[in-house]
Amino acid sequence: xxxxxxxxxxxxxxxxxxxxxxxxxxxxxxxxxxxxxxxxxxxxxxxxxxxxxxxxxxxxxxxxxxxxxxxxxxxxxxxxxxxxxxxxxxxxxxxxxxxxxxxxxxxxxxxxxxxxxxxxxxxxxxxxxxxxxxxxxxxxxxxxxxxxxxxxxxxxxxxxxxxxxxxxxxxxxxxxxxxxxxxxxxxxxxxxxxxxxxxxxxxxxxxxxxxxxxxxxxxxxxxxxxxxxxxxxxxxxxxxxxxxxxxxxxxxxxxxxxxxxxxxxxxxxxxxxxxxxxxxxxxxxxxxxxxxxxxxxxxxxxxxxxxxxxxxxxxxxxxxxxxxxxxxxxxxxxxxxxxxxxxxxxxxxxxxxxxxxxxxxxxxxxxxxxxxxxxxxxxxxxxxxxxxxxxxxxxxxxxxxxxxxxxxxxxxxxxxxxxxxxxxxxxxxxxxxxxxxxxxxxxxxxxxxxxxxxxxxxxxxxxxxxxxxxxxxxxxxxxxxxxxxxxxxxxxxxxxxxxxxxxxxxxxxxxxxxxxxxxxxxxxxxxxxxxxxxxxxxxxxxxxxxxxxxxxxxxxxxxxxxxxxxxxxxxxxxxxxxxxxxxxxxxxxxxxxxxxxxxxxxxxxxxxxxxxxxxxxxxxxxxxxxxxxxxxxxxxxxxxxxxxxxxxxxxxxxxxx
Numbered sequence: 001x002x003x004x005x006x007x008x009x010x011x012x013x014x015x016x017x018x019x020x021x022x023x024x025x026x027x028x029x030x031x032x033x034x035x036x037x038x039x040x041x042x043x044x045x046x047x048x049x050x051x052x053x054x055x056x057x058x059x060x061x062x063x064x065x066x067x068x069x070x071x072x073x074x075x076x077x078x079x080x081x082x083x084x085x086x087x088x089x090x091x092x093x094x095x096x097x098x099x100x101x102x103x104x105x106x107x108x109x110x111x112x113x114x115x116x117x118x119x120x121x122x123x124x125x126x127x128x129x130x131x132x133x134x135x136x137x138x139x140x141x142x143x144x145x146x147x148x149x150x151x152x153x154x155x156x157x158x159x160x161x162x163x164x165x166x167x168x169x170x171x172x173x174x175x176x177x178x179x180x181x182x183x184x185x186x187x188x189x190x191x192x193x194x195x196x197x198x199x200x201x202x203x204x205x206x207x208x209x210x211x212x213x214x215x216x217x218x219x220x221x222x223x224x225x226x227x228x229x230x231x232x233x234x235x236x237x238x239x240x241x242x243x244x245x246x247x248x249x250x251x252x253x254x255x256x257x258x259x260x261x262x263x264x265x266x267x268x269x270x271x272x273x274x275x276x277x278x279x280x281x282x283x284x285x286x287x288x289x290x291x292x293x294x295x296x297x298x299x300x301x302x303x304x305x306x307x308x309x310x311x312x313x314x315x316x317x318x319x320x321x322x323x324x325x326x327x328x329x330x331x332x333x334x335x336x337x338x339x340x341x342x343x344x345x346x347x348x349x350x351x352x353x354x355x356x357x358x359x360x361x362x363x364x365x366x367x368x369x370x371x372x373x374x375x376x377x378x379x380x381x382x383x384x385x386x387x388x389x390x391x392x393x394x395x396x397x398x399x400x401x402x403x404x405x406x407x408x409x410x411x412x413x414x415x416x417x418x419x420x421x422x423x424x425x426x427x428x429x430x431x432x433x434x435x436x437x438x439x440x441x442x443x444x445x446x447x448x449x450x451x452x453x454x455x456x457x458x459x460x461x462x463x464x465x466x467x468x469x470x471x472x473x474x475x476x477x478x479x480x481x482x483x484x485x486x487x488x489x490x491x492x493x494x495x496x497x498x499x500x501x502x503x504x505x506x507x508x509x510x511x512x513x514x515x516x517x518x519x520x521x522x523x524x525x526x527x528x529x530x531x532x533x534x535x536x537x538x539x540x541x542x543x544x545x546x547x548x549x550x551x552x553x554x555x556x557x558x559x560x561x562x563x564x565x566x567x568x569x570x571x572x573x574x575x576x577x578x579x580x581x582x583x584x585x586x587x588x589x590x591x592x593x594x595x596x597x598x599x600x601x602x603x604x605x606x607x608x609x610x611x612x613x614x615x616x617x618x619x620x621x622x623x624x625x626x627x628x629x630x631x632x633x634x635x636x637x638x639x640x641x642x643x644x645x646x647x648x649x650x651x652x653x654x655x656x657x
Contacts, residue, residue, distance in 0.1 A: 001533060002099045004028040004091045004120060005110035008495070009136070009179060009522040009529070013108055014083050016530040020637035026084045026099045028091060091120040096127060106132040106533040110179075114138055118146060121174075125150050129157030133174045134532045138404055143176030150174040175532040179525035184408035186524050186543050188416070190491040190517045191397050191409075191463045204580060204609055204628075206551075207271050208542045213264050223269035224611060225577065226259035227630065228252045228544040230266035250545050252632055255573040268544055270579065270630070272611070300375055303368045310361045311337060314354055321350040337362040386432070389421050389441040394460040396421055400447055400477055401468035402431025405493070405521055409467060414438050421456045423447050447477045453484070463489040471495050475503055482511055491517045517543075524548060527633055542630075550631055551579075554639075557623035561639055568617035570627075575635030578627055580609040585624040 001023045003014045010029060017023040088095035091109065101107060107124050109117040114137050121135050133150060137143040154172040208227060229251040254262070311333055319329040335341035336358030344351045396419035399410055406422075407430055413420050422435050422442040435442045445452040447468075458464065464481045466474035471494050478490045490507065494500035500518045507516040524543065527550055531538035542549040556562040562570060571577045609628060612619075621627060631639065 002026045002028065002096075002101060002104045002107045003110065004095075004099075004108065005112075005136075006030050007110075007112055007522075009110045009525060010108075012522045012526040013110060013529050013533075016526045016633070017533065018083055020527075020633045021530065021534060022637070024084075026086060026104075028086045028088050028095060028099050030089055031087055091116070091123070093123055093127065096120070096124055101127050101131065104128065104131060106134065108134040108136075108529055108533055110136040110529065114142070118142075121146070121150060125153050129154055130172045132172055132533065134529055135174070135176045136179060136529070137176050138178055138180065140178065140181070143178070147174045147176050177525075177529060177532060178408075179521055179529075180404045180408040182528045183405065183519070183521050183524040184412045187405070187409050187465065187467065187491065187493075187519055188412040190519060190543065191413070191418075191465045191489070204272065204611075206579070208268055208549075209271050211267050211269060213266050223271040224579065224613070225630075226254060226256075226267055226269050227542065227549060228268040229254055229259070229262045230268065231545060250547060251574070252544060252547060252549060253572075253574055253577055253630065253635075255571065258573065268542075297375060300368070300371055304372070307361065307365050307368060311358075314358055314361070318351075318354050321354070322348075333358050337365065386436055386442040386444065387439050389443070389455065389457055393419060393421070393441070393457055395419070395462045396457070396460075397463045397465060398423065398453070398456045398458055398461045398481075400464065400466045400474070401493075402429045402435065402442075403467070403469060404430065406465075406467045407431035407434055409465065410434060410438075410440065414440065421461070423452060423456050447473060453477065453481060458488070459484050461485070461488065463491065465491050467493045469493075469495075471499055478503075478507070482507070486511055489515045491519060494518045494520065519543065531636070539628075548633065550633060550636055552629050552631060552636060554627055554629065555623075556621045556625045556627055559639060562621050562627055563623050565621055566617060567612055567615065567619050567621070570621070572635060572638075574632070576629060576631040576639060578612055579630050580611045580628040581615060581619065581621065582609040582626040582628070583615075583622075585622075585626070 001017050003010050003017070003025060005011075005013070006029060010027060014025045014027045017025050086095070086099055088098075091111075096107075101124055109120050109124075111117050111120075117135050117137060121133055124131055124133060135143070135146065137146070151172075151174050154174070158172070206224070209223070210230070231250050250268075251258070251262075259267070311330070314333045314336075315326065315330040318324060318333060319326045322329070324332070332341065333354075336355045339359060339362060341355070344355045347355075397413060399406060399413070399420050399422045402410065402422055402424040406424075410420060410422065410431055411434065420440055422431070422440055424432055424435075424442065424444060425446045426432075427444055432442065432444075434440075441456075443452060443455045445455070447453060458481050461481075464478060466477050468474055474492045474494065478492055481488050482490065492500075492503065494503060500520065504516060504518045527548060528538050531550070531552065539551045539553055542551065554562070567578045567581075609626070629636070629639075
């Protein structure tokens, strides 16, 4: 495996391939001496009193991680003695050839520059047509076209190999991923409990829900299955009785007996949800017409309604007193209102009184029309401006940072219909244009300055999402927000591993009644990139405290741990379990008249996969079954590892110990 990159994702991906999948990795970086981490300002200068408080509390509370624990930070680098590190300023032909691209099985291009990744992918496909490519691109539309182009080039090369008599059958697929798109659902899920962590697979909608501890003697609902038993201090006090997980971390993928015996600890269960849809809200300048509420203020709308009511009242009075037709009475009232009717000099007294009242109503209508004209003009002028937070807003999400990740998270939250207020210090940030187009309230300013968080109404917010690229900025915003609202739900994007651990434990202990989460983009994105390099489809990641569970879809054929085994035999507590099975494929496809096998129906015409409790634990997996799995990174690596450590080295193949 060859990994080329210039930031922490390349190092994390190399470690993932080495530790989880047992692959030999060549890491191509601009400089092996650079840690590729953002510079963290000194705490005394960036944090002030908040940094001093963190230092005093974390010194007493942070414990070293166990050897088997998974660190959440972005800065983990694989040791140089187990991963070959190659220094190259650019991934040109010479650098790729020196990395051994001609004999590699897969190449990951994870530079932070889309253009650089595209150029390197074209070179790599030319140097090795059989190569499996995984490319990091932020532009999704461009990524789709690039996938088609490179797959077509691989297909043409495969035909040439067939004509030349060479062996064919190598998976030379191209996968384009975006780290921001990969982690956006998890970050949005951490911000809004209960409405996220939804994964769609084979017609099923599955959601991971976090549940509070159940009192002793009362059975809890395990849902489809229990994914994890949370640690004692995740959602409840540290001295909770009978906690099965303790304070060292959650227990992932327990068996049914362990889940039933767990008392006094929170759980993460998987539930099935049915999509009912929500009505599409007509938004200003997004539909075919602008609604009245977007053009005019509430006070002006009430004024217009009052004038209309007065005209109708005058028309009814004219119809009753003068005996006129109602429609004709309304017409005469409008003529009197605009002062274009004949004076009622020789008419009866009731008619004269009604004409005077209509004229008075017309005088009151004039300023209302002028105000409507000015408000409508101001609305059109401010259509391209950023919207300010409305006065009565509450229960919203404050999103700090509109970079690559923040932009994707904003789009996901907007799709869910969740109210958001954004804070961004750079007016030219890429997410500002999206916020302006979606009419999302945005505050431009430095979050470290006084009054910026108050402008976003942090005291009435439900969640703070701090997603800037600077750890200290995120931490300072979180500490200040917690001082304003102690029960505020906080999700931090932190880079440094030790710093993240200190922040997480300190905030969790200082505010046990509030939910605190620290998330790392590379930590959540690396498993998806590694899975794509191994040629499998990872559908999503479910963060459980500071660890990650992967949802993957694999075919039972070719996997000794799946093919011909029952669902109960596949279960490996703590590592792997089966969620659902797609049994739509026939047992023995009948060939057609020409002798070719019948093509299976497309994915959209297949019936939804059947859950495990519908099939039973005694169901035997067939080779053609597609299995939906939930696994830890180690469990998925054990399932697909190509070089098992216990296996003897085969002739003609070099195996690294």
